[in-house]
Amino acid sequence: EAGVTQFPSHSVxxxxxxxxxxxxxxxxxxxLYWYRRVMGKEIKFLLHFVKESKQDESGMPNNRFLAERTxxxxxxxxxxPAELEDSGVYFCASxxxxxxxxxxxxxxxxxxxxx
Amino acid sequence: RKEVEQDPGPFNVPEGATVAFNCxxxxxxxxxxxxxxxxCRKEPKLLMSVYSSGNEDxxxxxxxxxxxxYISLLIRDSKLSDSATYLCVVKGATDSWGKxxxxxxxQVVVTP
Numbered sequence: 429e430a431g432v433t434q435f436p437s438h439s440v441x442x443x444x445x446x447x448x449x450x451x452x453x454x455x456x457x458x459x460l461y462w463y464r465r466v467m468g469k470e471i472k473f474l475l476h477f478v479k480e481s482k483q484d485e486s487g488m489p490n491n492r493f494l495a496e497r498t499x500x501x502x503x504x505x506x507x508x509p510a511e512l513e514d515s516g517v518y519f520c521a522s523x524x525x526x527x528x529x530x531x532x533x534x535x536x537x538x539x540x541x542x543x
Numbered sequence: 544r545k546e547v548e549q550d551p552g553p554f555n556v557p558e559g560a561t562v563a564f565n566c567x568x569x570x571x572x573x574x575x576x577x578x579x580x581x582x583c584r585k586e587p588k589l590l591m592s593v594y595s596s597g598n599e600d601x602x603x604x605x606x607x608x609x610x611x612x613y614i615s616l617l618i619r620d621s622k623l624s625d626s627a628t629y630l631c632v633v634k635g636a637t638d639s640w641g642k643x644x645x646x647x648x649x650q651v652v653v654t655p
Contacts, residue, residue: 459641461641461642461643463643463645469647470545470547470630470645470646470647470648471587471630471643471645472645473642473643473644476641476642483641484641484642486642487642519586519587521643523641531589532589532641532643534586534587534588535586536585536586537586
């Protein structure tokens with residue numbers, strides 16, 4: 429079974445530019461999560477999709493971040509315009525069900541650097 | 544105050560020795576507890592869930608103390624391959640059951 433994949437693995441952009449990150453969850457996993465780790469800090473939750481619906485977006489930092497999951501398959505996270513403090517590693521995770529007993533499987537992450 | 548706090552370490556452990564470390568969580572309503580392992584520049588991977596009665600998985604033992612709101616992980620007979628950052632993870636304290644709350648991690652370095 430293929431794992432969670434993310435693209436790109438690295439992205440370096442200038443402040444003010446736009447970047448779109450993509451996540452492909454494990455096939456059959458309705459639940460998709462985005463997390464972010466800023467340097468020196470803990471991994472923080474951004475949002476949670478159930479199929480194509482946003483279940484919880486309480487962790488989204490501001491309206492420069494837009495997440496979509498059209499058709500309930502892959503998801504994109506767009507940052508527009510990017511700021512220096514957006515630099516970090518963006519992880520995507522997926523789970524079959526949103527329950528304690530169901531493990532969230534993480535993708536390898538996208539390392540975003542805003543200069 | 545952080546929701547999940549961990550000693551960042553590093554814990555330098557001779558191969559074959561035992562190492563133990565804790566984490567504390569702030570929200571008493573938290574429902575589920577986990578230890579994840581993260582290797583350098585890799586994604587977090589579930590090491591083990593933590594149950595109220597304590598549980599063991601091979602050389603790893605996890606304990607939960609709800610009264611004092613802390614979780615512990617003990618690694619016996621440390622291997623070089625155990626070198627990693629161990630993330631304490633809590634969930635279920637909010638409406639979003641799936642939202643994971645991470646500690647910043649405890650670094651363990653096992654030396655020959």
